[in-house]
Amino acid sequence: MDKRTFLKRAALAGAALPFSLSALADRLARVSHHPATALATNEDFWTGIRGGYRLKPDYINLENGYYNIQPAEILDAFIGHVKEVNYEGAYYMRTVQFERKKAIAARLAALAGCSPDELIITRNTTESLDMIIAGYPWKAGDEAIMAEQDYGAMLLMFKQVERRHGVVRKTVSVPNHPASDEEVVAVYEKAITPKTKLLMLSHMVNITGHILPVRKICDMAHQKGVEVMVDGAHTYAQIEHTIPGLDCDYYGASLHKWLSAPLGAGILYVRRDKAAKIWPLLAEPDDTTTGIARLNHTGTLPVHTDLAIGDALDYYQTLGPARKEARLRYLQQYWTTKVRDLPNVIVNTPVEPTRACAIANVGIKGIPPGDLAARLLTKYKIYAVAIDSPAANVQGVRVTPNIFTLSTELDELVRAVHELAGA
Ligand SMILES: Cc1ncc(COP(=O)(O)O)c(C=O)c1O
Numbered sequence: 001m002d003k004r005t006f007l008k009r010a011a012l013a014g015a016a017l018p019f020s021l022s023a024l025a026d027r028l029a030r031v032s033h034h035p036a037t038a039l040a041t042n043e044d045f046w047t048g049i050r051g052g053y054r055l056k057p058d059y060i061n062l063e064n065g066y067y068n069i070q071p072a073e074i075l076d077a078f079i080g081h082v083k084e085v086n087y088e089g090a091y092y093m094r095t096v097q098f099e100r101k102k103a104i105a106a107r108l109a110a111l112a113g114c115s116p117d118e119l120i121i122t123r124n125t126t127e128s129l130d131m132i133i134a135g136y137p138w139k140a141g142d143e144a145i146m147a148e149q150d151y152g153a154m155l156l157m158f159k160q161v162e163r164r165h166g167v168v169r170k171t172v173s174v175p176n177h178p179a180s181d182e183e184v185v186a187v188y189e190k191a192i193t194p195k196t197k198l199l200m201l202s203h204m205v206n207i208t209g210h211i212l213p214v215r216k217i218c219d220m221a222h223q224k225g226v227e228v229m230v231d232g233a234h235t236y237a238q239i240e241h242t243i244p245g246l247d248c249d250y251y252g253a254s255l256h257k258w259l260s261a262p263l264g265a266g267i268l269y270v271r272r273d274k275a276a277k278i279w280p281l282l283a284e285p286d287d288t289t290t291g292i293a294r295l296n297h298t299g300t301l302p303v304h305t306d307l308a309i310g311d312a313l314d315y316y317q318t319l320g321p322a323r324k325e326a327r328l329r330y331l332q333q334y335w336t337t338k339v340r341d342l343p344n345v346i347v348n349t350p351v352e353p354t355r356a357c358a359i360a361n362v363g364i365k366g367i368p369p370g371d372l373a374a375r376l377l378t379k380y381k382i383y384a385v386a387i388d389s390p391a392a393n394v395q396g397v398r399v400t401p402n403i404f405t406l407s408t409e410l411d412e413l414v415r416a417v418h419e420l421a422g423a
Contacts, residue, residue, distance in 0.1 A: 020073060024052070024318050036322040040330035043407055049319070050404040059383040060409045065206065065234065065359055065400035066385070068260040070312070077311040078262050081304035093303070101306045107313050108255075108267055113242025119269045120296040121306060125233040126153040127281075128252030128268035129200070131295060132229055133157040135279035136198060140166030145191045145199040148173045148392040151206055151231060158200070168195070174205065174212065176348050176393060178355075181213035185220050196226045203246070204234040207387045207394045208348045209332070209359025211239065218247045227274070233257055236267065238328065239357050240321045243269050250274065261312040262305045268295065324403055328358035331401040335410040336360050344421040348394050361387060363396030364421050372420065373397050380416040 027048055031039055039045060052071040055061065061069075070078065085092050106116040122128045133144075134157060144158055144167055161167045170191045178184050188199060199221050204211050218228045229250040235241060236253035237260075243251050251269040255261035270278065275292045282297040316324070333353065339362060340347045349360035364372055369386035376382040376397065384397045399413065417423075 021314055021318050024049075024315070028318070028320070028323075036320070036326035037330075039323055040326040046327060046403065047406060050406065053404045055404060059377065059381045060405075060412060062382055062384040062399045062401055062405070062409075062413065064402035064405075065257070065398060067254075067256040067263060068258055068402055070260050070262065071315060074260060074308065074311045074315055078304065078308035081307040084307075085304045093300070097303050101303065104306050104309050104313075105267075107310065109269075111313065111317075112236070112251075112267070112269060113244050114269055115272065117291050117293075118243075118272050118275075119267055120292050121309070122252070122266040122268050123264050123301070124256070124266040125151070125231060125252045125254045128266050129154050129229060129231060129250070130157040131268065131281050132250045132252075132270070132278060133161055133198075133200075135281065135295070136161070137277050137279070138165040138167050138197070141168065141195060142166075142197045143168045143170055143193060143195040145170045145172065145188060145196060145226075147171065147187075147200075147202065147205075148389075149205045149207060149210070149394070150200060150202050151233065154200060154231065170196070173391075173393065174210065176208055176210065177350055181216050184213055185216050188217050189220050189224075192221065192224050192226055196224070198227050198229060200229045200231065201248075202231045202234075203241075204232075204238070204357070204359065206234055206359075207389060207392060207398060208361045209234075209356045209398075209400075210350055211235070211355050211357065214246045214248065222247070234359065237316055237321070237324075239325050255309055255312065259309070259312045259316055261309045264302065265305050265309055268292070270295065319403070325357060327403055328401065329353060329356070331405055331407070331410060332356060332358055332360050332399075334407055335399070335414050336362075338414045339417045339421075342418065342421050342423040344423065345417060346396065348396050358402070359398060359400045361394060361396045361398045362417060364417070367420060369395050369397055375420060376413075376416055380412055382413055382416060 031045055054072050105119055105121050109116045109119040138161055146158055148171055158169050162169055172187050172191050174187055201214060201217055203214050214230055221228050227249040230246060230248040232251050232253040237258035249271045253267050255265035256263045270292045280295050284294040284297045336347050339345050344365040346363040349356050369388040373384055373386035376384055384399050387394050387396060387398050
């Protein structure tokens with residue numbers, strides 16, 4: 001067996017092979033003349049990427065929306081950081097802990113295109129956005145806008161500030177298949193009144209993968225004096241964008257999702273002039289701590305995670321954001337185009353390439369989402385998550401490939417959908 005065949009077979013079998021960042025860079029050097037969209041279809045290249053992961057062979061993992069497991073090399077680096085911090089103990093914590101964290105946060109800010117004094121590391125999107133919702137200087141009667149399609153944790157926090165401060169919640173519903181950006185903007189615009197203070201917006205709807213026209217909604221809201229908080233849980237390191245380009249006021253994301261950082265890492269962005277008015281979750285001395293730093297009092301944390309964020313950034317930036325985005329979009333379209341028009345099949349994700357990337361959602365008439373997910377797993381060894389939300393107009397299974405997903409795995413999904421739909 002030649003080396004190439006060996007590597008390919010081992011990768012398909014789910015064995016993680018030594019795959020250093022320099023090997024990734026070498027591999028990329030050989031395809032550097034390929035535009036990202038051409039490389040997106042090159043199964044040999046992505047089989048090589050797969051080779052850097054240790055994958056459980058029992059199922060095809062199409063539930064990468066929860067979190068993105070780490071390539072073996074990043075995982076090893078993380079374990080190395082755990083050992084390093086344990087070795088140095090309190091000395092590490094009292095000497096370099098904060099400067100290291102700050103340096104990593106500055107790299108995350110650079111990726112987001114914002115200033116380092118506008119972004120902090122948190123544990124996840126929930127912490128980031130709930131900190132804004134809970135710490136906002138609400139007055140009774142103030143209104144906040146959100147959507148049925150937003151993530152549950154933030155919707156719960158808005159319910160809490162409703163009970164606590166008398167905030168009035170206005171919940172809109174975003175169409176799964178809008179005819180234009182303007183249709184989506186209008187949904188939000190209609191909910192704004194003179195009492196509206198804050199509008200929450202998912203950059204990518206987690207249950208359908210729908211990418212919303214955030215910039216246009218921010219422009220509309222700002223014209224009416226309303227601030228916008230963006231949930232970037234699924235877009236940071238999945239689709240290329242900058243936070244200033246969105247022009248939102250607050251933005252949160254989880255780094256254990258698309259950046260493939262270890263579990264329990266996130267970011268919070270607060271536009272420079274807004275930080276002073278948000279009440280911190282954990283108190284800081286107001287007179288000496290200014291800017292977003294006042295929201296960054298955490299207590300003791302697993303600080304080795306901060307260090308591994310740096311390794312995840314190295315991997316993402318070596319691979320290249322454009323290449324990753326193009327591959328993920330290709331994979332989604334690869335399978336959705338094969339099932340979208342089948343009888344009994346409902347794809348709950350927009351067809352336009354600009355309105356979706358990795359994530360899509362598929363339902364089959366007559367099969368409840370929970371049953372569909374169970375049948376995919378037991379009969380076809382495909383792991384995906386059921387979404388059963390009539391309120392959000394989404395009933396189906398969310399399918400989320402990753403960069404280690406191969407088109408042959410999606411062929412299995414397509415076969416399953418054909419059979420289950422009776423097509
Ligand atoms: C859109 C969206 N926002 C927020 C979250 C919460 O992320 P975390 O649990 O990392 O805080 C998720 C998690 O899946 C999500 O999909």
